[in-house]
Amino acid sequence: xxxAVSNRTKVANTAIAGALGFLMFFPILWILVLAFKTExxxxxxxxxxxxxxxxxxESFATVxxxxxxxxxxxxSVIISLGSTFLGLLVAIPAAWSMAFVPSKHTRNVLMWMLxxxxxxxxxxxxxxxxxxRDLELLDSRFGLTIVLMLINLPIIIWMLYTYFKEIPGExxxxxxxxxxxxxxxxxxVLTPMAIPGMASTVLLNIILAWNEAFWTINxxxxxxxxxxxxxxxxxxxxxxxYAKLSAASVMAIAPILxxxxxxxxxxxxxxxxxxxx
Amino acid sequence: xxxxxxxxxxxxxxxxxxxASTAVAEEITxxxxxxxxxxxxxxLAPQWEEATGxxxxxxxxxxxxxxxxxxxxxxxxxxxxxxxxxGAYETPIWGANGWLTSLNDFGDDADYDLEDIFQLxxxxxSADGNLYAVPLYSETSFTFYxxxxxxxxxxxxxxxxxxxxxxxxxxxxxxxxxxxxxxxxQRGKAGWGENMAFVGTMANAFGARWFDMDWNPQxxxxxWNAAITYYVDLMNNSGPPGATANGxxxxxxxxxxxxxxxxxxxxSAANDVRNPAxxxxxxVTDFFQAPxxxxxxxxxxxxxxxxxxxxxxxxxxxxxxxxxWATSKEYFQMVGDTEGWVAVPSGTRASIHEDxxxxxxAPFAETIKNAIFSVDPADPTRDxxxxxxxxxxxxxxxxxxxxxxxxxxxxxxxxxMSVEQALANSQQFAVREMTKAGYIx
Numbered sequence: 128x129x130x131a132v133s134n135r136t137k138v139a140n141t142a143i144a145g146a147l148g149f150l151m152f153f154p155i156l157w158i159l160v161l162a163f164k165t166e167x168x169x170x171x172x173x174x175x176x177x178x179x180x181x182x183x184x185e186s187f188a189t190v191x192x193x194x195x196x197x198x199x200x201x202x203s204v205i206i207s208l209g210s211t212f213l214g215l216l217v218a219i220p221a222a223w224s225m226a227f228v229p230s231k232h233t234r235n236v237l238m239w240m241l242x243x244x245x246x247x248x249x250x251x252x253x254x255x256x257x258x259x260r261d262l263e264l265l266d267s268r269f270g271l272t273i274v275l276m277l278i279n280l281p282i283i284i285w286m287l288y289t290y291f292k293e294i295p296g297e298x299x300x301x302x303x304x305x306x307x308x309x310x311x312x313x314x315x316v317l318t319p320m321a322i323p324g325m326a327s328t329v330l331l332n333i334i335l336a337w338n339e340a341f342w343t344i345n346x347x348x349x350x351x352x353x354x355x356x357x358x359x360x361x362x363x364x365x366x367x368x369y370a371k372l373s374a375a376s377v378m379a380i381a382p383i384l385x386x387x388x389x390x391x392x393x394x395x396x397x398x399x400x401x402x403x404x
Numbered sequence: 405x406x407x408x409x410x411x412x413x414x415x416x417x418x419x420x421x422x423x424a425s426t427a428v429a430e431e432i433t434x435x436x437x438x439x440x441x442x443x444x445x446x447x448l449a450p451q452w453e454e455a456t457g458x459x460x461x462x463x464x465x466x467x468x469x470x471x472x473x474x475x476x477x478x479x480x481x482x483x484x485x486x487x488x489x490x491g492a493y494e495t496p497i498w499g500a501n502g503w504l505t506s507l508n509d510f511g512d513d514a515d516y517d518l519e520d521i522f523q524l525x526x527x528x529x530s531a532d533g534n535l536y537a538v539p540l541y542s543e544t545s546f547t548f549y550x551x552x553x554x555x556x557x558x559x560x561x562x563x564x565x566x567x568x569x570x571x572x573x574x575x576x577x578x579x580x581x582x583x584x585x586x587x588x589x590q591r592g593k594a595g596w597g598e599n600m601a602f603v604g605t606m607a608n609a610f611g612a613r614w615f616d617m618d619w620n621p622q623x624x625x626x627x628w629n630a631a632i633t634y635y636v637d638l639m640n641n642s643g644p645p646g647a648t649a650n651g652x653x654x655x656x657x658x659x660x661x662x663x664x665x666x667x668x669x670x671x672s673a674a675n676d677v678r679n680p681a682x683x684x685x686x687x688v689t690d691f692f693q694a695p696x697x698x699x700x701x702x703x704x705x706x707x708x709x710x711x712x713x714x715x716x717x718x719x720x721x722x723x724x725x726x727x728x729w730a731t732s733k734e735y736f737q738m739v740g741d742t743e744g745w746v747a748v749p750s751g752t753r754a755s756i757h758e759d760x761x762x763x764x765x766a767p768f769a770e771t772i773k774n775a776i777f778s779v780d781p782a783d784p785t786r787d788x789x790x791x792x793x794x795x796x797x798x799x800x801x802x803x804x805x806x807x808x809x810x811x812x813x814x815x816x817x818x819x820x821m822s823v824e825q826a827l828a829n830s831q832q833f834a835v836r837e838m839t840k841a842g843y844i845x
Contacts, residue, residue: 170657193443194464253480260482344469345476348433348484349461360464363438367657 155380162186162374166367186374194357196378203353203382205268206343207336210275211329214283217276218328222287223313227296237288240281248278248341259346266348274346275336282335283328290324291317326393330386337383354379429457430722435474436489438464440676441540441709441749444739445730451738452729458722467597474714478503483716486723490537492528492708492781493796493803499536505713505720506534507727516728520753528781529710537710538731542751543672544704544775545605545694547571552688553578553585553665562692565703568609568634571666571695575642578665587642589664590635593651594814596796596806601705602668603813604795604806605694607631608702613785614797614805614834619843621834623809624827627698632823636816648814660684668694670707671772675746678768691771693778702784704775705795708751740765751776801841808833 160176161169168180190196225233255274256265264270294317302316318325340355347356358379361372387394436442446462453459463485465473470489477484478498490498498504511518518526521539529537554561557577562570571588579587591599607613612627622628639647644658652669656676659667660683671691680686694704711730713723729735736756740748745765748756750772756762757773784794791797796806812826821829838844 167657167661170654193446252476256476256480256482260480265482265484344465345473348435348463352463356463356465359466359469360438362466362469363653367653368438 155384158373158376160373161369162377164370166370169369169373170367186370187378190361190371190374190378194360194375196357199352199354199357199379200382202268202351203337203355203379206271206275206351206353207333209268209272210279210336211332213272213276214280214332215325215329218280218283218287219313219318221284222291223317225284225288226291226294227299237285240284244281252345256345265346266350266352268351271343271346271351271353274342275339278339278342279332279335283332286324286328286331287321290321290328293324294320323393323396326390327396330390330394334383334387429459430719431459431461432486432719432722432726433461433463433484434487434489434726435463435465435470435477435485437467437470437709439709440747442489444743444747445540448735448738448742449730452726456722456725458726460726478714478716481716483714483718485714486717486719487726488712488714489540490710490712492542492706492710493793493798495529495537495710495712496531496792496798497800498712499531499534503715504536505715505717505724506536507538507713507724508535510535510538510724510728513728516732517755520733520755521731522752522754522776524706524776524779524781525708525752528706528708537712538727539708539710539752540731541672541749542706542708542776543670544706544751544772544779545602545668546671546704546771546775547692547694548659548664548667548669548674548677548689549692550578550662550665550685550688551690561690565693565696565700568606568638568695568697572634572638572642575638575666579642581644584663586644586658586664588638588666588668589644589650589655589658590639590647590668591651591655592639592643592647592814592817593649593654594807594810595651596803596810598651598810599813599817600806600810601707601795603631603635603810605703605705606635606697608785608794609695609697609699610634611698611786613787613789614802615789615791615838617788617790619790619838621805621831621838623834624831628827629823632813632816632827635813636823639817648818659689671775672750674768674772675750675766678766679746691768693775699786701780701786702794704779706776706779706781706793707795799843801837801843805834805837 163182163184163186164176164180165183165185168176171180225237259265259270262270264273298320299312299316302312307316337353338355340359343353343355344359347353358372358375361368361375442464449460471494474485474488474490475494476482478488495504499506510516518535522542525539525542526535528542529535529539549561551561559574559577566574575587577587578585591602593599604614607628610627610631612625612631613622616622644650644663650658652673655664655667655669656673658664660677662684674691677683677689678686683689696703711727713720713727717723731752733753733755736748736753737759740759740761745759745761748762748766750757750766750769757769762769779794781792781794784792791799793802796802809830812821812830815821816823816826835844
């Protein structure tokens with residue numbers, strides 16, 4: 128039986144949720160505001176920024192004139208989609224085996240994979256940098272795709288494993304009894320049932336890869352540099368730069384923000400998949 | 405009328421020429437920060453590209469990211485960059501480590517005229533007698549002041565170097581927060597390149613030093629105490645509120661907006677402050693030397709942004725060609741002709757500082773030159789020291805120590821701890837770091 132919730136509680140909950148949401152969104156909102164200000168206006172007191180100054184597109188024009196946005200954008204697209212695709216190729220069979228044919232070590236393997244996320248990336252920067260140098264992978268999209276795939280692989284496997292665990296093994300057994308091969312079982316039985324979960328995994332992984340700044344800045348120079356490096360190039364040691372930096376940030380986060388906005392239903396459904404049965 | 409044979413041989417000739425030019429054309433990668441002088445260089449660089457057939461990949465990074473990224477690449481021999489934009493702190497350290505290509509052969513090129521670059525600047529970019537970088541611009545610190553506010557307060561602008569005590573009196577007289585004017589704006593944001601640039605030179609003036617001749621830290625000395633106590637009092641009495649959030653950029657914006665009566669900071673900001681297009685106080689700003697106190701040694705800092713070639717670059721010859729072009733007399737003249745002479749990078753070449761076009765557009769260029777010449781990074785303090793550098797100590801450990809001390813000084817300024825506590829913490833940290841690094845046995 129559903130628990131009765133009073134209107135007052137509902138209003139209070141909504142207000143708290145709204146306030147928290149606004150708090151989380153505020154930095155993005157402020158970036159958006161500063162992007163449409165002149166450099167001189169961008170450093171004024173917050174109220175003056177909002178109400179005491181005009182709006183302009185000049186920072187976007189400057190950024191567009193000074194940098195090759197589309198080169199950085201296409202690198203971001205290639206790297207984030209590539210790493211996600213490669214990650215799925217590895218993660219689907221791995222998650223399948225752990226979900227449906229677990230061994231006594233499965234839990235340990237899962238925990239070990241998760242533990243790699245606890246290592247600060249800077250701890251392995253020099254060895255990876257040297258390996259990349261020797262393999263001539265520095266400043267290459269391929270190298271960066273591999274690194275991002277490996278970094279996000281534990282998350283992809285964990286998410287897929289959780290979704291696969293929710294699917295009754297009897298359905299797969301029935302498919303096997305009907306003569307389905309392993310490939311057919313994964314492709315035609317398991318995958319369609321796990322689509323919501325896989326969609327949210329893909330979306331989350333694209334977002335993580337798009338926003339990744341440590342490796343994308345450290346392992347690239349110019350050819351493979353994605354939008355994270357595009358943003359950092361607008362911070363200056365001298366003179367004013369808040370407006371241009373904000374404009375560059377808006378241009379960098381806009382594609383992923385729009386994608387997230389349109390896919391939020393799938394994302395939320397996937398992330399809460401299996402929570403209520 | 406051309407025959408078939410002539411046409412064929414011409415076509416073959418053009419083809420060979422095209423192939424030859426394709427074969428020699430190379431792409432070089434330059435890592436740099438995003439500042440006004442480098443933006444101008446990026447704008448003019450296509451002229452070098454057209455003349456040589458080579459192309460440039462610009463990698464523009466935030467200053468701290470650039471430092472970390474270039475250090476990592478050069479220390480591992482990554483070879484990602486052919487040219488790096490580095491400062492007077494890194495150049496001698498990296499040069500001594502063998503990480504940079506020597507540029508001594510620039511002295512053999514009569515057209516380049518290496519001797520025309522100020523000796524002081526060349527020394528700052530050398531290690532063991534070898535030149536490792538060529539400067540785009542150099543700077544020291546001096547005092548920016550508002551002529552209109554001085555006149556209103558009945559203060560005579562100094563013609564000689566004044567003391568910090570006199571400076572504090574001036575700032576107190578000029579302080580008028582009710583009308584939105586603060587007596588002085590100084591760096592408060594923590595960092596070796598932020599508050600410690602100003603505090604370091606001020607400490608020199610008070611007779612302090614970072615280390616004695618045996619590399620023992622001296623941060624708990626009475627001189628440091630006097631300097632930091634003065635700094636905290638000055639900022640509390642005559643500075644803007646929340647000064648710990650203000651670095652160079654914030655103070656520059658405050659000064660240009662007419663909020664500061666005085667400001668001791670980089671000479672390289674003078675062009676911007678005196679430019680009516682970007683500053684509200686362009687016509688009412690003038691300059692005098694940074695104050696002294698117990699000594700006049702090391703009272704203005706020395707910094708140079710310069711271009712260097714990592715030893716790991718595979719295209720050192722092309723990189724050298726670009727360096728010669730980008731720091732030549734002709735380049736500076738080109739900047740003057742295209743961007744205006746007030747935008748010409750200062751503190752680098754004697755011939756440019758003597759150019760009448762510069763003296764007319766930027767009459768303060770002479771003051772900047774004299775201020776730079778008054779600095780001696782090899783003899784920066786009242787008492788002898790084993791290091792070079794005015795506002796920094798040219799050892800790899802300084803970055804960490806300078807940042808920590810900067811945080812302690814900022815905490816004292818914010819009232820979170822006493823000056824004594826801040827300096828005791830700083831001393832303890834510096835002793836630990838210097839012992840760990842093997843300077844103290």
